[in-house]
Amino acid sequence: MPTNSKTADPWAYTDIVKDHFLNPRNFIMGDETKWQADGEGIVGNPVCGDQMLVKIRVKDNKIDDIGWKTYGCASAIASTSALSELAKGRTLDDADHITAKEICDFLGGLPEHKFHCSVLGHQALHKAIQNYKSKL
Amino acid sequence: MIYFDTSATTPLLPEVRDRMIELMNRSVAGELGNPSSLHTPGSRAKFELIRAREQVAQLIEARPLELIFTSGGSESNNTVVRTFENCPIFVSAIEHPSVLAPAEAFGKPCIKIPVDKQGIINLGFFKTNLEKLVKENPKQKILVSVQLANNEVGTIEPVKEIANIIKNIKQETKAKIYLHTDATQAVGKIPVSAKDLGVDYLTFTSHKLGGPVGIAALYVKTGAPMKPLIFGGAQENKRRAGTSNVLLASGFGVACEIAKDAIENYGKVKNVRDYLINEIKNKIETTIIITPQKSLPNVLNVSFPAAEGESTQLYLDLENIAVSTGSACASGDLEPSHVIMAMYHDAEIAHGSVRFSLGLNTSKQDIDELMTKLPNIVAKIQDLSTLNKETQNANK
Numbered sequence: 017m018p019t020n021s022k023t024a025d026p027w028a029y030t031d032i033v034k035d036h037f038l039n040p041r042n043f044i045m046g047d048e049t050k051w052q053a054d055g056e057g058i059v060g061n062p063v064c065g066d067q068m069l070v071k072i073r074v075k076d077n078k079i080d081d082i083g084w085k086t087y088g089c090a091s092a093i094a095s096t097s098a099l100s101e102l103a104k105g106r107t108l109d110d111a112d113h114i115t116a117k118e119i120c121d122f123l124g125g126l127p128e129h130k131f132h133c134s135v136l137g138h139q140a141l142h143k144a145i146q147n148y149k150s151k152l
Numbered sequence: 153m154i155y156f157d158t159s160a161t162t163p164l165l166p167e168v169r170d171r172m173i174e175l176m177n178r179s180v181a182g183e184l185g186n187p188s189s190l191h192t193p194g195s196r197a198k199f200e201l202i203r204a205r206e207q208v209a210q211l212i213e214a215r216p217l218e219l220i221f222t223s224g225g226s227e228s229n230n231t232v233v234r235t236f237e238n239c240p241i242f243v244s245a246i247e248h249p250s251v252l253a254p255a256e257a258f259g260k261p262c263i264k265i266p267v268d269k270q271g272i273i274n275l276g277f278f279k280t281n282l283e284k285l286v287k288e289n290p291k292q293k294i295l296v297s298v299q300l301a302n303n304e305v306g307t308i309e310p311v312k313e314i315a316n317i318i319k320n321i322k323q324e325t326k327a328k329i330y331l332h333t334d335a336t337q338a339v340g341k342i343p344v345s346a347k348d349l350g351v352d353y354l355t356f357t358s359h360k361l362g363g364p365v366g367i368a369a370l371y372v373k374t375g376a377p378m379k380p381l382i383f384g385g386a387q388e389n390k391r392r393a394g395t396s397n398v399l400l401a402s403g404f405g406v407a408c409e410i411a412k413d414a415i416e417n418y419g420k421v422k423n424v425r426d427y428l429i430n431e432i433k434n435k436i437e438t439t440i441i442i443t444p445q446k447s448l449p450n451v452l453n454v455s456f457p458a459a460e461g462e463s464t465q466l467y468l469d470l471e472n473i474a475v476s477t478g479s480a481c482a483s484g485d486l487e488p489s490h491v492i493m494a495m496y497h498d499a500e501i502a503h504g505s506v507r508f509s510l511g512l513n514t515s516k517q518d519i520d521e522l523m524t525k526l527p528n529i530v531a532k533i534q535d536l537s538t539l540n541k542e543t544q545n546a547n548k
Contacts, residue, residue, distance in 0.1 A: 063500070065479060
């Protein structure tokens, strides 16, 4: 865990990351299989230490609701939470264009070594959108 | 703050601080010189260095001249391994990186001894392979380096039995086999005698027993080969160049003197540790207890399934509780703990691991305080997780 030398705060994360880690938005409490969805996608691998599941409900070609589960570190949890905030209410095409950088910027930045391994939520969302479209 | 990370470093003992401040004051006053100098300030410093060496040697029942002061456990370990450059080197699969990395780089070959789920090395594998090597080439030097106690899980290795296996082979073949043990985590927690163990080299360090960081010792049995890692001046009997660090050595010496008497108190620490095991078993049912029975009295490593360790660590930090984890995210190289991987061959268990390392001051009240937070934290992370109980049940 790298230390923030400016503040002597042991957290290498920004306050926004910390907030999303401690108070994750839109995550599915309890059994996610009971969360009815129009599309779902899962990425990552527990062997690598990170896995994200994203489920979406679609209305009028927009993401009406989004729910998720994440196995992983603080950065993985916060970035999936951030993705859910970014995606909610957007059109499918618009939401499908959310990038890792956009998630990272939303969170006020992430430690370099975390960026590549833990920001995967947008890929799970992409799979969820494809999953939804494949059922049409 | 409740500090459950003494295996990483122990708080400095107040007696050590006082001694070091006393020496610093004498240095400010110009009373202490370079211990290699022949004048009076030099002799005063030399006297302090000799006293420190005696105190450190006593803790492991060695002779003072068998001890070399180094900058840390990593330097001690590297010194031993580099002495056997291009020789066969046996190491346990769960050695500290400061043994593993140089052994992999300089051993020809580096042979890793596998461990079981308790973390105990496979003595049969070791004996068979050692006999085979000796038979192939009876004249080559061989190093065996097995830690006395593991730093992540606390397992105590059968070093004395390893020494006996080596002794028997040497009696039959006159092979040149040498034994090193990294006793960094063990010294100060359990009685350690270099002579009793039958080792040729032994590493231990100051900051794991209440002394300052930046100094450690390497025991080299009289007659065992030893190649300096740092060449230059004649300090440390020409075995480690560089101006002797009298200040840190004195702090280390005081810490060792106190540690010698404090070892018996680790019985109480073990009781508190065992209380923690029971509390966790009762209140977080899914927990895998990784630390085996035969372990250091102050270490408990557990794995909470579906709860990634860095998340657990950070949630606990917010509650002013300091622990350590074997998760990949917490390490610099993004690889999960090689120790837990060697024991369980399961990345999820390694990612979910959390180490609690207790100190002489850890009380049952500290455990009770921890247990008011820990079950909820683990439950919350498990609920967030794709690997939670419901998912696992649904997948069955």
